[in-house]
Amino acid sequence: MLDNSGDENAAVPERGHAATGGTAGRNASRETHLLAIDTRQFWAVFFTKLSMNLRSEVSRTYLGYLWWLLEPVLYVTALYVVFGIFLHTRTENFIVFLVCGQVTFSWFSRSVGNCTRSLLQEKGLINQVAIQKLFFPLLVVCQDLVKQGVVFLAMFGFLIFMGVQPAAAWWSLPVLILVQWLFILGIGMVCAGIVPLVPDLKFLINTLLMVTMWASGIFYSYKDVLLREHQELFLMNPMANLIKNYRQVILDGALPDWGALAAIALFSMALIVVMLWVFRRLDTTYARLALQ
Amino acid sequence: MTHPDGKLLELEHVGFTYSTGIGFYGGRRIEALRDISFSVHEGETLGLIGRNGCGKSTLLRVITGIFRADRGRVIRHCDRISLLALNVGFDANLSGSDNLVISCMFLGASRREAQRMHDEIVEFAELEDYIDQPLKTYSSGMRARLGFSVGLKMNADLLLVDEILGVGDAAFRSKAREAMMQRINSEQAVILVSHNHPTMVDLCQRVIWLENGEIRDQGEPERVVEAYLAHLEQVRGVGRPLQGGPR
Incomplete structure (x- = not known):
């Protein structure tokens, strides 16, 4: 790991030299960024692959698309039985309350989990084609968005x-x-980009997703359970905040907390920008990591 | 786009190092390529020979930009350099037809181009009856035929071919070989990696012999291949590979 980051740093002056010295500037500048796939081709492949993946996923199981619906139904049922019946911690309209929390949270957790695997799974392709690595997490996140659209309906x-x-x-x-x-895209890109560099984090991410689930108030109402002074801290968790806002809109018919939404959106965009830079910087490192 | 000297690609003192293994237990640092310099001209067919693990495939990946060289410069004077690998981006759950299209697109074709070439590729691969079936139902030979046929039809200024001439059954193999020969003998610039030495002598105008990541020899195909074979003979006689080799 350390060795490798050393490698990349060592490469910098070489590339700098290459870009400035040499034959013609025109040729030298093509040196580092010539990719088999340019921006236009990137999006063309992206959307073709997206529609094909959505179809391929369906053919993989007997029930196909139905699973996208069955999964949240199973979760909600389990949570209802445990918390609503056994522990009797139900609030009013508990099923609806659970559905709002679980459906939105499982979107987050499934997509982030899929992103975490996205670069590792495509090792083969990464070693055959010079393609921007953004391709893989973005594909996952868009694919899941389509599925989630069906679930939301x-x-x-x-x-x-x-x-x-x-x-x-x-x-x-x-x-x-x-x-x-x-928010999912931001977190997903971080996970996708970081796991090939430090594979150990895969375990940590799973644990963190689980912790986030407990901390997001899917099956309890933070207003009833938490002390007033802890509530603000609770809402610092973007997922908890988003779920609170979903419920505010759906159950109470009130408008969401725009300030909080703007903050989450800004935070997410900052993550995305940083990760775009990281992917650009480490583009060829991922192919090299497949060797290790 | 072309260079005044008709050069498509120049490598100057290219080096590439990676380490095996990660973590605190470390890994061994391997210098996969060391001080590689050569150039490829328009219409030229260049052969790469060398033992397994000498850096041939790594070199091809550095040329396409999949890997970035740690040292030295790679100067490309053309737009499209394609590594003709088999089964690029194949998805077992999609039909042969879908795989064909997406594979073409990963190799640089537009969707329309891919669809236009579709029938031609299917015909060449002799898969007319199976093309709408999911790829997972294909035998490995059928998959390889599809992969090869896609690669064969792709346009590129410089084509990198990594040991894919031995695909399919005997009948398909001879057809594939012939088609590839035709392609190579046309104006296409090619870098060819193969262990089939008579083929290399037939097809190439120049051969580079890589040994432990370094260019051991290059030039006239017959002479270089012969020297390489003599070297192999000698190494086998000794019983274990030479480390480093004479500089």
Whole structure:
């Protein structure tokens, strides 16, 4: 690991030299950034691969698309049985309360988990084609967004079936979903980029996802359970905050906390920008890491 | 786009090092390439020979930009350099047809180009009856045929071919060989890696012999291949590989 980062640093002056000295500037500048796949091709391959992956995923199991719905249903059922019936910690309208929390959280946790594996899984391709590594986490996150769209539609159908009245404030849901998507992309890129460098973190990420689940108030209402002075700290967790806002819109028909959403969006975009830089900087390192 | 001297690619003192293994237990640092300099001209077919692990595949990856050289310069005077690898981006759950398209696109074709070449590729691969079936139902030979046929049709200014001439059954192999020969004998610039030495002598205008990441010899194919074979003979006689070799 240390060896390798040393390598990359050692390479810098060489490249600098290469870019300035030599034959013609035109040729030298092509040296480091010539990739088989340019930006236009990148997006063309991206969208083709995206639609193919969505189809391929369906053919892999008997129930296909149905699993995208069944998974949250199973989770919610389990949580309902444990917390609603056995522990009897239910709030009013507990099923609807659970659905809002679980559906949004499992989107986050599934996507981040998939991102974590995304670069490692595509070792073969990374070794055959010079492609920007952003491709892999972005593909995962977009693929999951489509699936989650289906889940959200089913969720809203279910909520209305359960007697929740759509309120005027529901127009803000797409904004909430977009902010959550940005957050997932940011965290997903960090996990995707860091795990090939330090494979040990794979275990840590799984644990962190689990901890985040407990700390996000999926099956309890933070207002009832937490001391007032801890509530602000609780809401510093972006997932807890997002889930709170989903419930605020869906259950209470109130508008979300725009300030909090803006903060999460800004934080996510900062992560994305940093990771774009990291991916650019370490682009060829990932192929090299596949050798180690 | 082309260089005045007709050069497509120049390597100057290229070096590449990696370490095996990670973590505190460390790994051995391996100098996979050391001080490699050569150039490739338009329409030229250049052969790379050397024993397993001498750095041939690493060198091809440095040329395509999959790896970045630690030392030295790689200067490319052309737009599209493709490493003709088999089964690029294949997904076992997709149909042969989908795999064909996505593979072409990973190798640089647009979706429209890929669809235009589709039938031609399927015909060459002799997979008309299976092309709509998922790839997981293919035998390994069928997969390789599809992969090879995709690679064969790809456009590139400089084509890097890594040991893929021995694909499929005997009948397909001779057809594949012939098609590849045709491609190589045309204006296409190629860097060819193969252990099939008579082929190398037939096809190449120049051969480079790599030994432990260094250029041991280069030039006239017949002479270099002969020297290499003589060297192999000698090494086998000694019973274990020479480390480093004479500088």
